[in-house]
Amino acid sequence: QSALTQPASVSGSPGQSITISCTGTSSDVGGYNYVSWYQQYPGKAPKLMIYDVTNRPSGVSNRFSGSKSGNTASLTISGLQAEDEADYYCNSYRSSSTLVFGTGTKVTVL
Amino acid sequence: EEQLLESGGTLVQPGGSLRLSCAASGFSFSSYAMSWVRQAPGKGLEWVSAISSSGVRIHYADSGKGRFTISRDNSKNTLYLQMNSLRAEDTAVYYCAKDPNSRDYYFAWYFDLWGRGTLVTVSS
Numbered sequence: 001q002s003a004l005t006q007p008a009s010v011s012g013s014p015g016q017s018i019t020i021s022c023t024g025t026s027s028d029v030g031g032y033n034y035v036s037w038y039q040q041y042p043g044k045a046p047k048l049m050i051y052d053v054t055n056r057p058s059g060v061s062n063r064f065s066g067s068k069s070g071n072t073a074s075l076t077i078s079g080l081q082a083e084d085e086a087d088y089y090c091n092s093y094r095s096s097s098t099l100v101f102g103t104g105t106k107v108t109v110l
Numbered sequence: 111e112e113q114l115l116e117s118g119g120t121l122v123q124p125g126g127s128l129r130l131s132c133a134a135s136g137f138s139f140s141s142y143a144m145s146w147v148r149q150a151p152g153k154g155l156e157w158v159s160a161i162s163s164s165g166v167r168i169h170y171a172d173s174g175k176g177r178f179t180i181s182r183d184n185s186k187n188t189l190y191l192q193m194n195s196l197r198a199e200d201t202a203v204y205y206c207a208k209d210p211n212s213r214d215y216y217f218a219w220y221f222d223l224w225g226r227g228t229l230v231t232v233s234s
Contacts, residue, residue, distance in 0.1 A: 003154065036220035038155070045205060045224040046147075046155065057222060089155050093219040097169045099145070099157035 022090030030071035034093035119228030132206030140184035143209035148202035
């Protein structure tokens with residue numbers, strides 16, 4: 001099962017906005033609104049940041065937002081802060097009742 | 111406080127078997143679907159398997175089909191992953207994760223609670 005495609009790294013200065021893309025196919029990202037995003041610090045468990053493409057769980061900063069266009073989903077972090085430096089993974093439902101994660105993106109705050 | 115605590119990870123030889131457990135607390139375990147997700151050292155996340163709240167519906171990634179069995183004991187608030195015919199490529203931290211859907215047979219297909227993980231190393 002091939003993973004969704006994410007850029008290996010994205011960087012930005014404090015206060016800037018960055019966007020992480022997550023590209024799949026019509027059998028996953030493009031076909032369903034079951035895209036979620038996770039933040040993971042080294043050695044720690046992932047944390048849910050966005051679910052169902054655009055929804056933000058309670059407690060997650062409104063600087064994080066999600067969107068989707070065609071087969072590509074995106075996570076935007078606005079007002080970048082040092083604490084946002086982490087790995088980010090997208091995830092999508094794929095037909096035949098399976099889940100697929102993205103390849104992961106390392107966010108660096110310059 | 112909602113918590114998940116995995117256990118059972120250890121060093122095992124190729125071809126061996128292992129059963130992982132995940133103890134849940136702080137929420138109504140029997141009401142929610144659960145999944146196992148793994149992460150090889152230095153690599154990304156990989157979904158392994160999911161089970162509905164009653165255990166009636168089960169799904170596997172291709173990587174574990176025929177070798178892994180997910181199950182749950184709602185009376186013990188515990189999720190399991192039985193892994194057989196283990197290979198070097200199964201080496202990973204295995205996380206259990208809670209799916210927030212509370213309707214049986216259905217899945218929300220995302221995870222709002224994760225455990226800390228347990229390390230499985232397959233090596234001779």
